[in-house]
Amino acid sequence: MVITLHAPEVVPMLFGAADPEDAAALLEGLPPLETVALDNVQILADGRISVEATFTAGGELMRWHDYRVDRDGVLLYAGYDVLPLEEATPAP
DSSP: OGGGGBOGGGHHHHHSOSSHHHHHHHHTTOOOEEEEEEEEEEEOTTSOEEEEEEEEETTEEEEEEEEEEEETTEEEEEEEEEOOGGGSOOOO
């Protein structure tokens, strides 16, 4: 279940549901994400890992600054900021 790869504290913010099963149900039927590029990986002062991710969802090109946190050796998704597409790696 992909929802288990999200930090528990961000599940309500991202999905509007605190219960992992409810949040997972919200993902059903969404188009799959296809990674185009991962760039500029950094470890931030607060310990989070950030990466600029360019991807497509349902054919739409998107670019986000993704954040991950290390919890017992597992990198969990911890949120994102939307980035402008002007600098995105073009989709093939």
